[in-house]
Amino acid sequence: MSVETSTVEESTGTAERKSWWREHSELGMCAFLLLLGVLVLTEGLTLPTDFTTRGPLGPQAVPVAVGSLLVLISLLLARDVLRGGRGEAEGGEDIDLSTAADWRTVLLLAGAFLANAALIDVAGFPVSSAVMFWGAAYALGSRNFVRDPLIAAVLSVVTWVAFNELLGVPLPGGPLMGVF
Amino acid sequence: MDAVSSLLDGFGTALTPSNLLVAAIGVVLGTAIGVLPGIGPAMAVALLLPVTYGLDPTAALIMFAGIYYGGMFGGSTTSILLNTPGETAAVVTAMEGHPMAKRGRGPQALAAAAIGHFIGGIVGTVLLVLLAPAVASLAVDIGAPDYFAIMVLAFVAVTSVLGKSRLRGFASLLIGLTIGLVGLDQLTGQARLTFGSLHLADGVDVVIVAVGLFAVGESLWVAAHLRHKLAEPIPVGRPWLGRGDVRRTWKPWLRGPFIGFPFGAIPAGGAEIPTFLSYVTEKRFSRHKDEWGKGAIEGVAGPESTASASAAGTLVTMLTLGLPTTAVAAVMLAAFQQYGIQPGPLLFERESALVWGLIASLFVGLVLLLVINLPMAPVWAKLLRIPRPYLYAGILFFASVGAYAVGGEVLDLLLLFAIGVLGFAMRRFGLPVLPAIIGVILGPAAELQMRRALQISDGNLSGLVNSPMAVTVYVVIALILAWPLIRKLTKRREQTPQEKVDA
Incomplete structure (x- = not known):
């Protein structure tokens, strides 16, 4: 995060550098693949091989191969990106690729999802997933303060009952469901 | 005829009433x-993989097959009415x-698509039998x-034949293979990529990988680029066809399966290539060439029949070899694995009742689909207006x-x-998602x-190339x-034609 104290003084140099990184953001993917490759490769190489290795090829062979290939692919991909290659972003019915990415919506949606993970063991499934549904709908631009929570509550309780009673998969009811 | 009695x-x-019910739920x-x-x-x-915890394998797979075929039927509605294909x-x-x-022939287009699906599905499923x-x-x-x-x-086919960039396809495949490595080694029981976590020792559950890549990934991606002005x-x-339309569509309907079925069976990504081939074929055969691009009914009938038959072709490879050629087949294979059933040549012997029940349910599902799609198309079209949030x-x-x-x-x-x-x-x-999911599902089996x-x-x-079949397959890969x-x-x-003469 760069703190811009005065927008007037912002040099064209940093702006250029910024846009260069934005143009080549796919290098982030290359870095991820490289890290993943190094991780898998070291895991493969450090596996203890002396005991219980049955057959000529031990458990380390495939991790070493996959790790090496990941490193190779990450370098090839980086070369491709620097030469101007671009991965084509995926389109879809509800996707408008002509607009810039809306990070606020993404973060709000991610927040709603993580709230569910944080709450589920404490507050129970019906409460936590209702919070998630409402939060996700809010993040995506729904602002009906009666209908949104109502749908969220009905969906969560119905799902909870269906999983517990019909499918026999217990979901935590939490203190709220303990009351009934 | 052994197949017929089976x-x-x-x-x-x-x-049976309960399987009929799950088939109906599946197609709806x-x-x-x-x-x-x-x-x-x-x-x-x-998203429906969790039902495998509550249903018996036959019922669950009948439901999934219904969803597969039903999805093919429904996808055409979006294409025709919105011009934004979902599949x-x-x-x-x-x-x-x-x-x-747009020219007011929507009912005919929907009917040509639905009947095309039905015929393609029936012919394809007969070929499957x-x-x-x-x-x-x-x-x-x-x-x-x-x-x-x-x-x-x-692995090579899904990364090379499909998609625009092989490099990105391979990157995706390797990500999938890496996820597949997590857990205990199948032969020696040694922990790999578990970082000391007991939870990861069982590996990453394939439900989590499939749902994460398809559902959560898609939602986050849509959130970043949500189209705010929805297409109308x-x-x-109600769909119907006139006599003249039927005269123009019956041949494309019947030709479609013979293009779709073989392509569905090979690992070339399901319906994408054969539907295009069918389109080109019908355009060549059509007597109404002036209408193409402005709404030629053959261009709906042929590809839709092809798409449906390719789904049947996909099932042949999935059931007999345990090899998924499309994303749906990959996830269905994961469902088999949840039950500890390994699709492959022995499936027809060991799980004969399950397989033939599944195949018979495909015919039942197709009839149900035709019934719910032809008269009810306007109802389905209302789903297009669902609020995106x-x-x-x-x-x-x-x-x-x-x-x-x-x-x-919570860790999950x-x-x-x-x-x-x-x-x-x-x-x-x-990076295409399909290679990753194939890598996760087939990776451990391939290593074994x-x-x-x-x-x-x-x-x-x-030892890897000591049979004629293996050699042939490696030649194809090369x-x-x-x-x-x-x-x-x-x-x-x-x-440079001169060179051609020299050579």
């Missing part, structure tokens, strides 16, 4: 999902179907080296239900989120077969890999 037994299984859900924007059949089957299988349909709807047992009995003798070769072929679907009445909130909701139901652990939700973020990044940078083959040959690498090079060379020759 099939009759299969109908006995498929027509499948159609809804096909029509609903944003959800494809692969995501739908992934890759329906891309071609939009080219003629949407202009037809005739061919699958034969393929299975041929495949019974194939050994570990052959299996490994076939799996490598699947063209209002449409609810749609994607609902997808996230069911995604987390599914992941949590795996083991009741966090894992789901991490894989969802990965799915987001893959969509952003053009390879090490088995090498055990048999005592470490000699020739051809696929070398194809861009070959094409480059032949192009250069065409440019």
Whole structure:
């Protein structure tokens, strides 16, 4: 995060550098693949091989191969990106690729999802997933303060009952469901 | 006729009230999902994987097959009325179907698509009945080296034939293989990539990978680029066909399956290529060439019949070889694995009742689909107006239900989120999702077969190529890999004809 104290003084140099990184953001993917490759490769190489290795090829062979290939692919991909290659972003019915990415919506949606993970063991499934549904709908631009929570509550309780009673998969009811 | 009597037994299984009910649920859900924007059949089957905890295998697989076929039916509705195909299988349909709807011939386009699906599905499923047992009995003798070769072929084909960039396809495949490595090694029991976590020792559950990549990844990606002005679907009445339309469509309907079925059976990505081939074929045969591009009904009938038959072809490979050629088949394979059933040549012997029940249910499902799609198309079209916040909130909701139901652990939700973020990044940078999911599902099996083959040959690498079948498959792989090079060379020759004479 760069703190811009005065927008007037912002040099064209940093702006250029910024846009260069934005143009080549796919290098982030290359870095991820490289890290993943190094991780898998070291895991493969450090596996203890002396005991219980049955057959000529031990458990380390495939991790070493996959790790090496990941490193190779990450370098090839980086070369491709620097030469101007671009991965084509995926389109879809509800996707408008002509607009810039809306990070606020993404973060709000991610927040709603993580709230569910944080709450589920404490507050129970019906409460936590209702919070998630409402939060996700809010993040995506729904602002009906009666209908949104109502749908969220009905969906969560119905799902909870269906999983517990019909499918026999217990979901935590939490203190709220303990009351009934 | 052994297949016929088995099939009759299969109908006995498929027509029990409870299996009929799950088939109906499957096709209704499948159609809804096909029509609903944003959800494809692969995501739908992934989201429904948790039902495998409560249903018996036959019922669950009947439901999934219903969703697969239903999704194909429903996808064409979106293409025709909105011009935005939801499934890759329906891309071609939009080219003629949407202009037809704009000219007020929406009902005819929908009818041509629905009946095309029905005929393509029936012909394809009949071919499945005739061919699958034969393929299975041929495949019974194939050994570990052959299996490994076939799996490598699947890996190479999904990364090379599909998609725009091979490099990105391979990157995606390797990500999938890495996720598949997590857990205890199958032969020695050594922990790999578990970082000391007991939870990861069981590996990453395939439900979490599939739901994370398809559902959570898609929701986050849509959130970043949500289309705020929704396209307005063209209002449409009940589908029907005039006599003149039938005269123009019956041949495309019947030709379609013979293009779609073989392509569905090979690992070339399901319906994308054959529907396009069907479009080109019908255009060549058509007597109404002036109408093409403005709404020629043959351009809807042929590709839709092709798409449906390709789904049947996909099932042949999936059931007889255990090899998924599309994302839906990959997730269905995961469902088999949840039950501890390994699809492959022995499936027809060991799980005869299950397989034939499943195949019979395909016929039942097709009839149900025709019944619910023809008269009710206007109702389905209403689904296109669903508010997007609810749609994607609902997808996230069911995604987390599914992941949590795996083991009741918060860690799974966090894992789901991490894989969802990965799915987001893959969509952003053009890494196709299919190779990753194939890598996760087939990777561990491929490793097992390879090490088995090498055990048999005592470490000699020739053990991987000691059968004619394995050699053939490796030649095919080499051809696929070398194809861009070959094409480059032949192009250069065409440019300089003198060289051609020399050579």
